[in-house]
Amino acid sequence: MPRLRRSPLLLAIAASLSLTLSACGGDTPADAPQPQQQAAAEAPAKAQLGSFGFDASGMDRSVAAGDNFFDFANGSWVKNTEIPADRSRFGSFNVIAEKTQADTRAILEGAANNAQATGEDKLIGDYYAAYMDEAGIEQRGLAPVQPQLQAIEALADKAALARALGADVRADVDLLNATNFYTDRLLGLWVSVDLLQPERTAPYLVQGGLGMPDRDFYLGDGRMAALRKQYQDYVGQVLKLAGVADPAAKAQRIVALETRIAQAHVSQEETNDVAKGANPWTREDFSAKAPGMDWAAFLEASGLGQQQDFIVWQPKAVAGLSRLVATEPLEDWKDYLTFHALDRAAPYLPKTFADARFAFHGTALSGTPQQSDRWKRAVDDANHAVGEAIGKRYVEKHFDAKTKERADAMAKNIIAAFSKRIDGLEWMSPQTKASAKAKVAGLTVGMGYPETWRDYSGLEVKRDDPLGNAQRAEQFEYQRNLSKLGKAPDHGEWAMLPQTINAMNVPLENRLVFPAAILQPPFFDGAADDAVNYGAIGAVIGHEISHGFDNAGALFDDTGRLHNWWTPQDLQKFNAAGDALAAQFSSYEPFPGVHVNGRLSLGENIADVAGLGTAYDAYQLSLQGKPGQTLEGFTPDQRFFLGFAQAWRSKSREQALRNSLLTDVHAPGQFRALTVRNIDAWYPAFDVKEGQKLYLAPDKRVKVW
Missing domain, CATH: 1.10.1380.10 (Neutral endopeptidase , domain2)
Known part of the structure; x- marks a missing residue:
């Protein structure tokens, strides 16, 4: 019913965040719905995109990777894809959203058409109907x-x-x-x-x-x-x-x-x-x-x-x-x-x-x-009003135990890689490193779904009162929030639904959340090549870890308290790197005379740079010293970076893109894909040379973490 948008930082600060989940690889809570088991948990025999998880047909090989890596990886897809008439933009997130929306529709229609439904099944069915x-x-x-x-x-x-x-x-x-x-x-x-x-x-x-x-x-x-x-x-x-x-x-x-x-x-x-x-x-x-x-x-x-x-x-x-x-x-x-x-x-x-x-x-x-x-x-509105009741059923039907296990292991590996990156920072003092390492050590991860589910008892839903249902749901949620005042943080809820295609970092709790729905192709595919998965969902996981250390997240300590744990000299160097990255993104010009706001999008850009670098390191760790295999002419490093670029595959209508440049803390997808130019390994992977448009001299590549 309402129209609300908010930044990941404000989401983290002010969106009822008080859940501390088990660390990576933790056991499934006894009261949580069990993900699919047995046959449903088996990875499909073939990757859903191409032969190894990447859509090579969407590339435009007439473009040099070093001139425009987004177009190189996605140019044919952009040329041949029409934005659906009911969308202002379309891309990898939307592909997952369409599938998830259809899966959710089936849940809601099943409940709405079940005359014997009781409890939450009746609640969500009546709301939808x-x-x-x-x-x-x-x-x-x-x-x-x-x-x-x-x-x-x-x-x-x-x-x-x-x-x-x-x-x-x-x-x-x-x-x-x-x-x-x-x-x-x-x-x-x-x-x-x-x-x-x-x-x-x-x-x-x-x-x-x-x-x-x-x-x-x-x-x-x-x-x-x-x-x-x-x-x-x-x-x-x-x-x-x-x-x-x-x-x-x-x-x-x-x-x-x-x-x-x-x-x-x-x-x-x-x-x-x-x-x-x-x-x-x-x-x-x-x-x-x-x-x-x-x-x-x-x-x-x-x-x-x-x-x-x-x-x-x-x-x-x-x-x-x-x-x-x-x-x-x-x-x-x-x-x-x-x-x-x-x-x-x-x-x-x-x-x-x-x-x-x-x-x-x-x-x-x-x-x-x-x-x-x-x-x-109707699906979107029901998700807003009674989303966790729907999410509980979504997890039962569409999130398998093997996906959760593999994503948990990947997150654990990427967190370890981030910790090693801190050890290798030459510009950071031992004092600041110790505080940063403590923050990494205390990081917790929520994967798939919350440990406990929201209780909707007391919410009145009538099958003949859609406006009243929406208003009562908002009032119910408002009163639920007011009831927390005067109490210690609950540590028992999420601020994202399992059926949300997104992820988040919660600086106030030093916690990451990855809803079940984002763990789908092209971000994650159990049958896909590890290099592609690390480049896609791995970079997302690294991105969210890095939000705890971006220009805003770095202000919070390992307990989630707003506290300056930096030495003045280290903070000055960190801010200088941020200034360089803001200038880099502000140079991108989607329309003549209209630039990306590198300062507004700085936190996201820091998280992209650090997250991609961390995911790359984690992928190398996962190989355990063994050489990677070339698949269909693509080396492991090429598949890693192509997986990243495919994840940011998108196109927008002009009005929507212009709006996002004013209000969105994220840079447009075609520029987020260019984050690769700050990663040293990208250059030899695609033979990028001085003189090409994306080439940066080694000392100009931004190294934040």
């Missing part, structure tokens, strides 16, 4: 959202407005879309480990309130000015569909208000700066540091009336938003709340609302020409 009941949705019309609209219309003063804004706060955690934080509610809330006192949980308040993805969409010119006009038209269209009087004028005032909200926001770069985000506030601080809002009314309505301590991630923005609550007309705020209530409800309202919403959010913003099939939207 309600979303799929288009005829019932059309018949009910606007009735499901009317109580909310009437409550907004009844707001009589700014104290009532503060209560409404407080009641609107949710624990906005979208387990499917972990990129940059974004919520259209005025303030977002996370409850997570306190980064200043890791032995307790804390509520984090963050900026929000925009209907478009970022402040730059409101403040920029050129393309952004055109998008603002389209957004204003969409706002007016939604109000008109709902029968609101004078929709065009109100739309103009709503967008003007959101523009002032955008002016109060801080930048993406500042949002991703941990040092600037660690701002402890007491309850009394809100009125003193952010006057304007009736904070007592806001906090009481949000369920935080008794909470005394907070972490405010963007204090300047919170102060600016509070000031706007006091200075902007009440009627403008009521119109703003009315629109956002309708916009959030649109997927559960008659088709005219859902289509209008997609026309802006899908087509205008991202260039996606066609809305996804209803069943795909």
Whole structure:
């Protein structure tokens, strides 16, 4: 229901992360679902891609590897692949997502069509069936959202407005879309480990309130000015569909208000700066540091009336938003709340609302020409609302014990390789090395699924109330998060679903998480060549390990506490390497005059460089001194680097790519694949010579770890 995106760093800090899993190779928990056994656990006889796990037909051998390694590895695939009409981008992640979505659909439809279903099977089946009941949705019309609209219309003063804004706060955690934080509610809330006192949980308040993805969409010119006009038209269209009087004028005032909200926001770069985000506030601080809002009314309505301590991630923005609550007309705020209530409800309202919403959010913003099939939207929505109940069944059906065992062993090997890399760092002092080694030694890994599963008892789901189901699920999740306050971290939950195609590092817990769904081709194939697997999922594992040592993760010690464990000289050298990498990525130019933001994407780029280097070392360790075999003319080193490039195979629509350059902490896939130019072994593997476009002199290759 909500539209939330967040950075892996903020995900790690503020997404209810308090699970400590067994280390690599640990036993399967007794209460967890057992992965498939026996025949299902046997690796397939043949790799799913090519003969050894790599799609050689997707290469473009007319391009020299040393000029453009992404095109060399993927050029024919890019030329011959059409982005599906319901996608803004398509690549390796999407290939897995399509399969996983279909697998999840079968689980949900099986539950929905089982008249004898009880417990969680009935819960997930009824949720899915309600979303799929288009005829019932059309018949009910606007009735499901009317109580909310009437409550907004009844707001009589700014104290009532503060209560409404407080009641609107949710624990906005979208387990499917972990990129940059974004919520259209005025303030977002996370409850997570306190980064200043890791032995307790804390509520984090963050900026929000925009209907478009970022402040730059409101403040920029050129393309952004055109998008603002389209957004204003969409706002007016939604109000008109709902029968609101004078929709065009109100739309103009709503967008003007959101523009002032955008002016109060801080930048993406500042949002991703941990040092600037660690701002402890007491309850009394809100009125003193952010006057304007009736904070007592806001906090009481949000369920935080008794909470005394907070972490405010963007204090300047919170102060600016509070000031706007006091200075902007009440009627403008009521119109703003009315629109956002309708916009959030649109997927559960008659088709005219859902289509209008997609026309802006899908087509205008991202260039996606066609809305996804209803069943795909239903799967995504159910995952957001009751995802772990679905995930438990996904693991039982689609995650085998042999995959988990092999991935655990690979992770253990890569962690060992990272530790050896620390030993070999010539520029790092013994003091800093000791702290880094302690952090590696304390690292834990969650592979596939959580040890314990979320309890959904108490959540009411009705087969004829899709909007109510989504709202009750959000409220249920919000209350579940509030219940953690005042307690020690739970150490019993994940912040990603097993059916999520992603992975994460949790600096606050010195922990890695690899959901079951990412352990599929092209990232991992039990029948594939080890070199390809190490280049693909191995580099992902190395990437997540390295996040604990990137420009943000390196600020946390082995206990997860925000603590500077560096000597000043070592930190200076580390930052210099980061500056060089930021400059390298900022030189990439997807469009004339438009560059990758190397500073915004620095953490991800550090993790890619260190992760790829670590995975390569781990692959060499796995050979145990034995020479690798050449397969179909490809040496082991070539297969390793090609596996890496294939994992980042992707293409995007222009609008989506331009948006990601502004808001995404990841560089586009075609540039992430160029990470290879910083790895010494890549040069002899493909005979890359001075004068080729990607060639870097040895002293210019960035060595972060």
